[in-house]
Amino acid sequence: MSTYKEDVVLGHADEADGIDEYDNRLPRWWLGLFYGCVAWAGVYLVWFHVIEDTSQAKMYDEEVAAAEVQWPKPTAEQALAKAATPEAIAAGKVIYQSNCIGCHGPELKGGIGPDLTDGTWIHGGGLADINKTVSEGVPAKGMLAWGPILGPEKVAQVAAFVHSSGGGS
Ligand code: HEC
Known part of the structure; x- marks a missing residue:
């Protein structure tokens, strides 16, 4: 109820x-x-x-x-190309002079290591190729892996310098 x-x-x-x-x-x-x-x-x-x-x-x-x-992500090549400013190349030259001259010569014309200006490449002449070769090295042939020694930024700079020195493709 x-x-x-x-x-x-x-x-x-x-x-x-x-x-x-x-x-x-x-x-x-x-x-x-x-x-x-x-x-x-x-x-x-x-x-x-x-x-x-x-x-x-x-x-x-x-x-x-x-x-x-x-908005695609830049490829490794594009990212490196963007980082290869004149300042980075200048910094790369200094790194080259203190680490690479012994084998590749002051004019990059080679010696123990190959000529880096002749446009002939064992491991590829693109910026990303050079960056990879320098970073990972070719230990079996006496080219050190510079990645762990210099770090990625300096490797990119020295790769940009090498690439801009006449032989790069
Ligand atoms: C102890 C000697 C030595 C030093 C120091 C050295 N390299 Fe090399 N480099 C070599 C040799 C030997 C090769 C050839 C490797 C091969 O035959 O695959 C080479 C190959 C290369 C290549 C690939 C060339 C191609 O034709 O593909 C690049 C780029 C390069 N070196 C850059 C550098 C840079 C930049 C530095 C300094 C950070 C450096 N190297 C220091 C010995 C050296």
Whole structure:
């Protein structure tokens, strides 16, 4: 048996800082909205996570992939070419003079190591090729791996210097 009566104050204002309360039935429009939202949450959950499988992580990955197509990362060659500024080449010359002259000669014309200006290359004359040869060396032939000794930045500089000295392709 319902003892429900409309607009009756529950009468505990003294416990609640003077705030009075009714216990009226919720309006139909409000209940409709509430159950509608509950139902929609279920639909949305199934649609978003199961049918479409659209997670934010997935959307992010897709955007990153699209961005990589639109703005491709520079190749190793392009990145090196960009770093090969006149200042870097000048710095590379100093590194060459203190590390490489002994085998490749002051004019890069060779000696123990090959001529680096004649346009003939054993390991390739592109900037990235030279960078790789200098970095990894040819230990079996007496060319040191300079990467661990000089570090990548100085290797790139000396490679830029060698590349710019006439023989580079
Ligand atoms: C101890 C002697 C020695 C020193 C020092 C040396 N090189 Fe070499 N380098 C060689 C030899 C020998 C080769 C040939 C390797 C081969 O036959 O594959 C070579 C090869 C190279 C090549 C590849 C040439 C080609 O035809 O593909 C490059 C570039 C090069 N050296 C750059 C350098 C640079 C830059 C330095 C200084 C950081 C350096 N080298 C120091 C001995 C040396």
